[in-house]
Amino acid sequence: MSQKIQRFLAENQPDTPCLVVDLDVVSKHYQRLSQELPGVEIFYAVKANPAEEILTTLRDLGSKFDAASIYEIEQCLALEIAPDRLSFGHTIKKERHIGQAFDAGVRQFAFDSLEELQKLSRAAPGASVFCRFLTSNDGADWPLSDKFGCNPDFVPELLCRAAELGLAPTGISFHVGSQQRDPATWDAALSVAARIFSDAKERGIKLSMLNIGGGFPSHYRAPKQELAVHTNAIKRGLQKHFADFVPKVIVEPGRYIPGDAGIIQSEVVLISRKSPDAQKRWVYLDIGKFGGLPEVLDEAIQYRLRTPQDGGQTGPVILAGPTCDEVDVIYDAAGYELPLDLAVGDLVEILSAGAYTASYSSVGFNGFPPLKEYYI
Secondary structure, three states: HHHHHHHHHHHHOOOOEEEEEEHHHHHHHHHHHHHHOOEEEEEEEEEHOOOOHHHHHHHHOOOOOEEOOOHHHHHHOOOOOOHEEEEEEEOOOOOHHHHHHHHOOOEEEOOOOHHHHHHHHHHHOOOEEEEEOOOOOOOEEOOOOOOOEEEEEHHHHHHHHHHHHOOEEEEEEEOOOOEEOOHHHHHHHHHHHHHHHHHHHOOOOOOEEEEEOOOOOOOOOOOOOOOHHHHHHHHHHHHHHHOOOOOOEEEEOOOOHHHEEEEEEEEEEEEEEOOOOOOEEEEEEOOOOHOHHHHHHHHOOOOEEEOOOOOOOEEEEEEEEOOOOOOOOOEOOOOOEEEEEOOOOOOEEEEOOOOHHHOOOOHHHHHOOOOEEEEE
């Protein structure tokens, strides 16, 4: 947690639960990625945290933006982000939304199927399109390997069909999985990408762009490699697999940019045991899966926690949210322990929570309001 956030919490004592994000850290992470990957175009994945304050901060730093919906595109345009700085990166789009984006000046669209190409040809004639292919998400805490992307062997055929439909097939994309902790995965994905470039060229399609997605990790409970380890793996992979021709490279960081910049402050609502001899205490917080922590599903993303009683003796706990829903359990099997002196009313800080929290927060399940947000 930055000193700036600590001061804000001490001086303002906001009601909980709340998310507090340090915009200086957002800027630092963008600039660090830009320095680590010189010449690579950065398209911030808006879905990670679409707060206006983050978007305008990145806009002023020169970032481009990856949008997952027409609504994110409209938000960016309303913030005076030019349409040529936007990419409609979702492979599943309504045809009318494609048309609206095209009419607004957006010219770069993702696809991973013939059916999506047909929509694009009708609603965005002549647009630049790039095909997303499936790749291994081994090593990722939040895999993205099934719903999006097509078999790599199918990509050259789809690129040819794009050209036949009057579109401009300019590139391909992949994603190694969100919160990727194994830098070796980049080499495998880049090897497949190079093969697709070669196969496409043999079919008369000369590609010029490679979108390597995101996946750079934030600082959660499990150890992670630092950013430079990942970026060095990318640079080595590009040099190895694209020695003869290095295309324009695009990267789409989401989690990495705001993740470590924010914390959630929550309050202990109840501490109880289910029987007199129960080994685990149940600790209920005023935030759970429906209030901004859906990435704890299957205990995939494991946040670091801080309490005012840290340093004393600890014991095993089951962490749960406040809602009247049986699935609103945060951690059970992950082996969390919290201080035995922890009490109802204590404030628990959930660290590195700046990404995929507020944007997931429920509008009003059980009547609870959306997660309060502060950008400082």
